[in-house]
Amino acid sequence: MVLVPVPKSSISDAVFEQLRSEIVQGRIAANADLPSERELSQTLQVNRHAVREAVRRLEQAGLVQSQHGTGNKVLDFRQHAGLGLLPDLLVTADGDINTAMVRSVLELRHALAPAVARACAQLGGPARADRLYGLAVELAAEDDLPLLQKVTHPVAVDPDDTLRAHAGLAGWPIHSLRAEA
Numbered sequence: 001m002v003l004v005p006v007p008k009s010s011i012s013d014a015v016f017e018q019l020r021s022e023i024v025q026g027r028i029a030a031n032a033d034l035p036s037e038r039e040l041s042q043t044l045q046v047n048r049h050a051v052r053e054a055v056r057r058l059e060q061a062g063l064v065q066s067q068h069g070t071g072n073k074v075l076d077f078r079q080h081a082g083l084g085l086l087p088d089l090l091v092t093a094d095g096d097i098n099t100a101m102v103r104s105v106l107e108l109r110h111a112l113a114p115a116v117a118r119a120c121a122q123l124g125g126p127a128r129a130d131r132l133y134g135l136a137v138e139l140a141a142e143d144d145l146p147l148l149q150k151v152t153h154p155v156a157v158d159p160d161d162t163l164r165a166h167a168g169l170a171g172w173p174i175h176s177l178r179a180e181a
Contacts (some may be wrong), residue, residue: 012044015054018044023063023074024085025093030076034064061085 001007019040022028035043040051054073058064062080064072089101090156117136 011050012053013056014041014059015046015050019054019058019084020061020063021093023058024077024088028074030074032074033070034058034072035076036071142146143173 041048
């Protein structure tokens, strides 16, 4: 018999995940009042401390705004949330891939890549500019997914060939950050 560790999840984590999903999927609309701690604890059959902790995390994630004396207002996550929400946006409530969101992420990356390459070429000197030009010629000549993955994937054979490395050389450390899961 093979046993594996049981994932640990607190009650407040479960409340947070459920409320976050409801907000992201639009079942709790932006500008709506979040039910009170008391209502949520009764509905979810959990203690108020777990609800309070979950609401605090929702506020930190930019999904709700606590208003002293009047409760919690749901925010439009498109305007207030950070990249930490991206994994939730990539998958629909049914567990399917959200192709519109994936397309949006790829379009953003496509739009940023030339600016990253330009800054890298300008700051990296002639050798770096020549290498970038060579990569661009290779990519234009071949519609080859393995080549594209070699050039842009963070586990490429030559780390200097990754878009992340180019961004770092261009002085753009933000591109090297990963969204927390």
